[in-house]
Amino acid sequence: MIGAGFSDLFVFRSIFGPENAVWVTFVPAKPAQPLKLCNCSRLITVKIGLFFGSFNPVHTGHLVIANYMATQTDLDRVWLVVSPQNPLKPRKTLARDHDRLHLVRLAVEDNPLLKASDVEFSLPKPSYTVDTLSYLKEKYPEHEFVLIMGGDNIATLDQWKNYHQLLEGYYIYVYRRPHVESGALASHPHVRMFDVPPLDISATYIRDCLKKGQSVRYLVPDPVWEYLESGNMYRGD
Numbered sequence: 001m002i003g004a005g006f007s008d009l010f011v012f013r014s015i016f017g018p019e020n021a022v023w024v025t026f027v028p029a030k031p032a033q034p035l036k037l038c039n040c041s042r043l044i045t046v047k048i049g050l051f052f053g054s055f056n057p058v059h060t061g062h063l064v065i066a067n068y069m070a071t072q073t074d075l076d077r078v079w080l081v082v083s084p085q086n087p088l089k090p091r092k093t094l095a096r097d098h099d100r101l102h103l104v105r106l107a108v109e110d111n112p113l114l115k116a117s118d119v120e121f122s123l124p125k126p127s128y129t130v131d132t133l134s135y136l137k138e139k140y141p142e143h144e145f146v147l148i149m150g151g152d153n154i155a156t157l158d159q160w161k162n163y164h165q166l167l168e169g170y171y172i173y174v175y176r177r178p179h180v181e182s183g184a185l186a187s188h189p190h191v192r193m194f195d196v197p198p199l200d201i202s203a204t205y206i207r208d209c210l211k212k213g214q215s216v217r218y219l220v221p222d223p224v225w226e227y228l229e230s231g232n233m234y235r236g237d
């Protein structure tokens with residue numbers, strides 16, 4: 001017997017298990033409250049969008065995407081996965097891993113649908129998305145993971161390690177980028193396209209502003225702005 005109020009917190013989701021057995025699972029309903037474990041020993045499946053980035057630093061453009069995906073799609077949560085080292089980017093301008101993670105934590109602390117993830121910090125470097133996904137799938141077998149990326153990324157996905165495995169094994173939610181063709185892979189059956197209001201902000205621009213002593217207020221969430229104002233991050237060479 002399930003207690004009163006259960007249906008406010010969880011919705012049914014059925015998934016096909018091995019040998020076509022149907023598992024009935026419960027998924028936290030949105031708007032999310034912190035996940036509560038019920039005393040019924042059922043499997044909880046949460047559909048999690050993974051938004052990878054250097055977040056050097058995290059900015060409002062990132063958060064608009066993350067919040068859109070967490071609220072306007074069937075995703076239950078979005079994790080902002082801080083990459084310790086993007087194999088396609090130079091390391092010179094990268095702030096320390098834990099500083100970038102701290103900023104992401106500050107950015108999402110008031111939103112229960114968003115979470116900062118440091119999962120890649122303990123994985124072999126450089127970190128490749130396909131390896132991180134395999135690790136997460138094994139660590140959280142009850143979760144379904146979906147990749148979130150921009151139209152610019154899907155256009156060049158064929159340069160990523162084992163991209164076929166990514167496309168076949170996972171859904172990819174793509175937000176269109178202005179003036180960018182999403183390319184042939186955008187029509188793959190596992191790719192879903194979304195129109196998110198574009199914000200023309202980049203971490204590069206924010207780093208430049210900070211280096212010149214210019215304000216980045218409103219370009220980053222307030223707690224991130226306050227932290228950056230009070231310290232020296234991105235101000236030196």
Ligand code: ATP
Pocket residue numbers: 052053054055056061062065149150152153198199200201202203204205
């Ligand atoms: P940099 O300027 O240092 O290259 P960035 O702002 O592009 O950094 P990343 O951490 O590399 O930030 O971004 C993570 C992901 O977010 C990337 O896939 C990137 O394309 C995307 N992204 C960055 N800025 C925006 C934005 N304003 N709107 C939508 N997506 C963005």
